[in-house]
Amino acid sequence: MSAVLEVSHLGKAYRDFGGEWRRVLSWFGLPLRPREEHWTLRDVSFALQPGEAVGIAGQNGAGKSTLLKIIAGTLRPSEGGVAVRGRVAAILELxxxxxxxxxxxxxxYHAAGLxxxxxxxxxxxxxxxxxFAEIGEYFDQPVRTYSSGMQMRVAFAVATAHRPDxxxxxEALSVGDAYFQHKSFARIREFQRQGSSLLIVSHDRGAIQAICDRAIxxxxGRVIQDGNPETVMDFYNALIAQKENSKVEQSFLDDGRARTVSGTGEASILDVALLDGSDAPVEFVNVGQKLKLKITAQANADLPELVVGYMIKDRLGQPVFGTNTHHLDRPLAAVPQGARVESIFHFAxxxxxxxxxxxxxxHASPVHxxxxxxxxxLALVFKVINIDQTPFVGVAWLPPALENSVER
Known part of the structure; x- marks a missing residue:
């Protein structure tokens, strides 16, 4: 199956020639060196297959928006090329x-014409x-009176009026209300089922992991990872937290998934165990079973504060629940070098x-x-099975009380 999009050794440089005449002369091939040159993209290559959804992640200034503008045809590359097969619909800057x-x-009318x-x-x-936009009488009012969410509604409705290839x-879908975001993602998923491909830039880890087959x-300005969304977003999360003297490492487990470890090393995790009521390690857990999560750590330096936390994720790597000793109002202060710390979280x-x-x-402070x-x-993995509860669907067990009545 041939790719609908091929990006080959793409690069974009912004150059200062010190004057417009020098810039114009450079267009005609004269060997004039720019005074300054800043590359926002360099040697970016990847392909997009029919029906594939790819998320583009990276910190501000990484080159994400520049990449999408070049693919959409609103910006010219400085090197490399883009081959597109099919019709493209783009929602770029709001x-x-x-x-x-x-x-x-x-x-x-104007946008659809373009x-x-x-x-x-x-x-x-x-x-x-x-x-689809659902903005009522505002559809016939000047756009200057719109909120950012209303602009996004109209832009998305126009871009998806016909199914694009x-x-x-x-980032457009990060604006606006939850109702329209759900509605938009439902349309995106329907397009995917019909064979459309998707490129999405988002800081929302959940959005990328929920709808994307791959993440870059x-x-x-360079591609540093291209692969499974959970693995890539774990690495991105570590990259955001990376500071001077910090490390970011990835290793592969027996099932092929990548474990990401990052941090300064001022404290280290010695052991993580999931235990049942008799303190026996468990891998298979019954719905509603009472558990203990035991985290053992060591201070490798004098720490003014130590916060211990955990996050439960589903099979797609999306957060289900997370907390830490700071949020539970049980922080550890003035932990000396060499001290061994044990935190046990009890939950069902x-x-x-x-x-x-x-x-x-x-970490220190409320967040890492x-x-x-x-x-x-991936400090540990476990499976939940339903042994003795009423059957249900979903990621959360929220057993209701039920009252029925029939009037005749």
Whole structure:
């Protein structure tokens, strides 16, 4: 099956030639060196298959938006090339291409026209665009009166009025209300089932892991990881927390999944154990069973504060529940070098059937990003099975009380 998108050794440089005439002369091939040169992308290569969803992640300034603009054709590369097979629909910068003095309806006609739709096609689509956007009478009001969420509604409705071969979204769905986000993701999934491919830039780990088959991590304009979304996003999470003298390492478990460990090493995790009521280690857990998570750590330096935390994740790596000793108002202060720390968290496994993993963290302050001593993904894995509870579906066990009545 041939790829719908091929990106080959793509690069983008912004150059300062010290004057417009020197810049213009450089266009005609004169060997003029720029005074300054800044590369936002360098040697980026990947392919996108029909029906595949790929998430693009990276810190601010990593080159994500530049990459999507080049693929969408709104920016020229400095080197390399892009081959696109099929129709592309893109939602890049919010409100991009919208005129603030025109109404939503007028902007919809204009944007759809730029996408190659004929006036007749737009006439046939406009009622569906208005209905999907759900902004009521504002559809015939100037866009300058819109909130960012309303702009996103119209932009998404226009971009997806026809199923594209490739849909490109740059952070737009992070704006607006939860209702429209769910509605938008439902349309994206339907397009995927019909064969559309997706490129999405998002800082939302959950969104990338929920809908993407693959993730690409950019750092300083280069691809540093391309693979399983959970593995890539774990590495990205560690990269965000990385500070001077910190480490980021990945190793592979027997099942092929990658474990990411990061931190300064000022404290280290010695052992993580999931125990039942008799303190026996467990790998298979009954729905609702009472458990203990025992985390043993060691201080490798004098620590003004030590916070111990954990995160339960589902099989896709999405967070199910997490907390730490800071949020539980039980922080550890002034921990001396060489001290051994043991934290035991008691909880019931009110979880649905399936495979889960636990990530463990040692840090200072409420979250690990500020001062991360050690963060360990896939510290352990376990499976939840339903032995004696009423059958149910979902990731959480929330058994209800039920009252029925019938009036005749």
């Amino acid at each position: 409100g991009m291409g919208f005129h603030p003095e025109l109404t939503g309806r007028q902007n919809a 996408m190659g739709h004929s006036p007749g096609q737009i006439d046939a689509e406009i009622d569906a665009i208005e209905a 490739i849909l490109i979204i740059d 991590l950019l750092d300083q 496994a009110n979880l649905g059937e399936g495979a889960y993993s636990i990530a463990v963290a040692l 990003i500020t001062r991360n001593y050690e963060w360990r993904d």
